[in-house]
Amino acid sequence: MNQPAPLDAVMRTLADPTRRAVFERVVGATEITVGELTRGSGVTQGAISQHLKSLKQAGLVAERPEGRNVYYRAESKGLAPLVDWMSHYGVFWRERFDQLHALLKEMDP
Amino acid sequence: MNQPAPLDAVMRTLADPTRRAVFERVVGATEITVGELTRGSGVTQGAISQHLKSLKQAGLVAERPEGRNVYYRAESKGLAPLVDWMSHYGVFWRERFDQLHALLKEMDP
């Protein structure tokens, strides 16, 4: 009766503006460290770490530790639950999403 | 520096599972009353009214009062901010969303 639960995590995680901004910066960069993300974020390094933890648990980002730095990158399929949900409840976009999905299935082996 | 604000409202509104479920039921039905939505929702009529208020303010639903009933329906362009955001930050889906956007522009006069 419910969606996979992943959707819940994705929605809840992206609902917070600060955390969404972090995600957007991660997406914008190929790879980015916690320190860089902290700069100009307006919040503490600890807060950024916590947000990254949430994003990771939601499957939206992945990490690559290197020395004393940790590089974060966007998880390519992280938004899939959201895409799936929109394909079901997108109203107005639904038929078009369905067409898109069919199209993507062909394009993606 | 920020996204249109509407995105914030849409995200925050759809983040709550109960409210999202309400939205899904509204989408599923052509039109539906508060009473029907309350039935089987697990929460009070007052709570449903509050959720509908949020959904309305986020531009996700519209109302049509008729007698002592109020019929709610999905607002077709309500999810547009979310679609736009995903077209920017959808990673992996981005190119495909861009194609979709171009496609929609043609289809929609």
Added chain:
DNA sequence: CCAAAGAATTAGTCGACACTAATACATTAG
């Protein structure tokens, strides 16, 4: 006209969570 039904609003409660400050842990530089 009165009672009942449908919906919105209010005040109040409780839990979730975003944040800070402080600390702990690991790694690199000198």
Added chain:
DNA sequence: CTAATGTATTAGTGTCGACTAATTCTTTGG
């Protein structure tokens, strides 16, 4: 080795919001 740097974690605080119970308002049925 020692100090400094980068990140994660912890406890504690304050705010926000989801919910209920109760009330109000409107409309309809008898």
